[in-house]
Structures are given as C-alpha cells and as structure tokens.
Amino acid sequence: MSSVFPFSAIVGQEQMKLALILTAIDPSLGGVLVFGDRGTGKSTAVRALAALLPPITAVADCPVNAADIADCPDWADIKSEKLVKKPTPVVDLPLGVTEDRVTGALDIERALTRGEKAFQPGLLARANRGYLYIDEVNLLEDHIVDLLLDVAQSGVNAVEREGLSIRHAARFVLIGSGNPEEGELRPQLLDRFGLSVEVASPTDIDERVEVIRRRDAFETDTKAFLTRWRRKDGKIRKDILTARAQLQNTATSDDTLRDCATLCLALGTDGLRGELTLMRSARAFAAYKGASQTGRDHLRKVAPMALGHRLRRDPLDEAGSGTRVGRVVKEVLG
Known part of the structure; x- marks a missing residue:
C-alpha cells in the first residue's frame, strides 16, 4: 500500500490541484509552475497525484521505462522482454545538479575497468513517462532550466559529447516550484511553462486546523487514513482516465x-x-x-x-x- 499522502485529502489549494490534474489529462500542456510560501503542499501534491495515477507498464530492465522492447534504446542492451508494473515515476532534480547528471554521460567506471564506452543514463531517463519535479526552480542555473524546457517540449534527450551520440525518449511533465521572494524566473522561461499558479498559506483558522488534523491522522495511523480516502482518490483517478479517453x-x-x-x-x-x-x-x-x-x-x-x-x-x-x-x-x- 502506498504511504503517499492522498491527493483528495489535501486541504484547499484548488487551483494547484486542478493544474496538476489537467497536465495528467493532457501532458502536452507543458508542465506547471507553482509559486508560493514554503510548506503549502507543493511537493506533496505532485507526489500524491503520481501515486493516484495507475501504474505504468514497462520493460523490466529498461532505464527509460519503455512500454515495449522495440522502444528501448539500443545502448541499453536489454536482453529480456519481461514487462512489469511500475509506479508513475516522480524524479526530484536537486539544486546544484550538473548537466551530466541531468542528461547522462560516459560511464567512467566501465570505461576504466573494462575499456568500454558506455552511456550512463541521467535523471531525464528515469523521469520518462512520469514527472520531473524541481523545487526552487527560480534558483536553478539558467542553462539547466533551458535544457529541461527544450527536452520537455521535444520529448527527446540528445547527448553529443565525449565520443557519445545518444538519443532516448524523455517525455515527462515538468513541475517547478519556488518562493518568488527568493528570486524570479526570466520572462522567456516563464512563458515556456504551460500553466502557472500561486499558492499561499491558508488564512482561515478552520482550514488551518483541518490541515493539522489530517496530517496528524495520516502520520498516526497511515493505513486507516489511506483507507478512508481511497474512494475519493479512486473517483479522481477514474475521472482523469475518462477525460484522457474523451480528450x-x-x-x-x-x-x-x-x-x-x-x-x-x-x-x-x-x-x-x-x-x-x-x-x-x-x-x-x-x-x-x-x-x-x-x-x-x-x-x-x-x-x-x-x-x-x-x-x-x-x-x-x-x-x-x-x-x-x-x-x-x-x-x-x-
């Protein structure tokens, strides 16, 4: 049983939740930018939505979560066609991350120990068919943000360096969050995100009390809390899948x-x-x-x-x- 906080149990923040739901229905929208105070449920909502969605079917050993052996990249050298169910990927991109870590690079260990030129996939490979979440996106280096937005739009990660010429699928929903008081995104980058919402700490006493009550109940008896909200999460999942089919x-x-x-x-x-x-x-x-x-x-x-x-x-x-x-x-x- 998943131990992620249920999506339907998140108090308030209706615009943020709707924006995330819309990207789940149509990933081509271009991702979501969420600006607001710390502790307003931004990362919780992303993980909750991914956990709410049905698992993906992927080739067991494929580093890019391909749905079929024919879609696995040649460099992965996949031997088995076995398919498994995997949770919808949610990959965190930390501040200070290097371009090699994001896109992938030459596998130094294999090059030194075996004399083989092999590709070591990065975060973009892991995020394929899922979500790439960047907290404090406004503090990320501009060239990394440019790279992420280009790949998110094209759906392909291309690596041309160190004697490597690698391409692989990288289709993900990009979610960025941050506090505007700590720095703003450049206007041309703002425009590249599909949707943008602002969130704030609730000012209503009853709403704040409900947030505390639900979080405490979740941490005190996780199993009972998940059981309580399973039906509402199931309703949202069904509505998303129906909307995908009807889009x-x-x-x-x-x-x-x-x-x-x-x-x-x-x-x-x-x-x-x-x-x-x-x-x-x-x-x-x-x-x-x-x-x-x-x-x-x-x-x-x-x-x-x-x-x-x-x-x-x-x-x-x-x-x-x-x-x-x-x-x-x-x-x-x-």
Whole structure:
C-alpha cells in the first residue's frame, strides 16, 4: 500500500490541484509552475497525484521505462522482454545538479575497468513517462532550466559529447516550484511553462486546523487514513482516465478559438503559445467535466493559470497578474 499522502485529502489549494490534474489529462500542456510560501503542499501534491495515477507498464530492465522492447534504446542492451508494473515515476532534480547528471554521460567506471564506452543514463531517463519535479526552480542555473524546457517540449534527450551520440525518449511533465521572494524566473522561461499558479498559506483558522488534523491522522495511523480516502482518490483517478479517453473527441469551436485570441490580444501576451495553452487546458478541463465541447465557462476557469505568467509588466497597474487576467476575462467573455 502506498504511504503517499492522498491527493483528495489535501486541504484547499484548488487551483494547484486542478493544474496538476489537467497536465495528467493532457501532458502536452507543458508542465506547471507553482509559486508560493514554503510548506503549502507543493511537493506533496505532485507526489500524491503520481501515486493516484495507475501504474505504468514497462520493460523490466529498461532505464527509460519503455512500454515495449522495440522502444528501448539500443545502448541499453536489454536482453529480456519481461514487462512489469511500475509506479508513475516522480524524479526530484536537486539544486546544484550538473548537466551530466541531468542528461547522462560516459560511464567512467566501465570505461576504466573494462575499456568500454558506455552511456550512463541521467535523471531525464528515469523521469520518462512520469514527472520531473524541481523545487526552487527560480534558483536553478539558467542553462539547466533551458535544457529541461527544450527536452520537455521535444520529448527527446540528445547527448553529443565525449565520443557519445545518444538519443532516448524523455517525455515527462515538468513541475517547478519556488518562493518568488527568493528570486524570479526570466520572462522567456516563464512563458515556456504551460500553466502557472500561486499558492499561499491558508488564512482561515478552520482550514488551518483541518490541515493539522489530517496530517496528524495520516502520520498516526497511515493505513486507516489511506483507507478512508481511497474512494475519493479512486473517483479522481477514474475521472482523469475518462477525460484522457474523451480528450480527442472534445470539440473546440471557432468561437472558442476566437475567444482565446481575443483574450491574449487584450492581455498583450507575446506569440501564440498563450492561445494554444489556453485552448488545450480549456479542452482538458471540459473533458474532465464530461462536456462534449469547450465553452466560455471552461475558458474562465483556466485562463488565470494559462495566461497569468505571460503578462508584460505594467508599472502603472499594481494589481496582481491573476486580478488583471480576471478583469480582462470579465470584459471579453462577460
């Protein structure tokens, strides 16, 4: 039995939980950036969602969690086609990590002891078909963040150095979290994350008490607590899987596309990434709610998380990005 805190038992933080659910439905959204105070459940939510999802089927000895022997990279030299069930991977990327540790590099031990040139896979291989979680992403070196975003978008990790020419699948949902008081991400990196949410410590006394109560119950009798929340987690899992299956059949009308473009123009977002993310996240939300077509209600719900981090700074407007998005959504969509 998993000892991860149940996703459905997390108190509050509805926007963060919804953003994570949407990426589970449509991983092409481009990941989630979560900014907020320490101790607000960011890492707990990521691990809880991954534990909630059904296990993946993968080749037993494949370092990239390939679903079929034909998808295993040649350099892995897999001998057995045995398939096993594995939990959805959640890989932590620590601060100060080197590029070799992220992408993989020459296996020095084998080179010295056997004289063989072999590839030692990195964190990107382990994260394939799962989640790559970066705490304090705003403190990570820029070239590492650039690398991660490029790989997350292409789904392929390519290593060309030390006489190696390696490529392998690296399809994962990138989750970054951090405290904005400790440093900000560059605007061009902000724009590359699909969704962004801000979380804060609850100010309601009853809500804070409930957080303490549930955490204490989890730590005191983990088995009983997991049993209590298993049905609600199961309902979320079922809804996610149903939405995945229905996603391609969820229609998006020209009127909805026009609404997306009008919102982005009114907010002054650069490029077309905002429109595409807004459309895809609204479609994923519509599928999650069982709707056959994306509508304005779905756009209203996801617009702050899809567009809030793409706004240009306005020195004459001191309102937060969420407030600015909400104001324009009201003006455009009514």
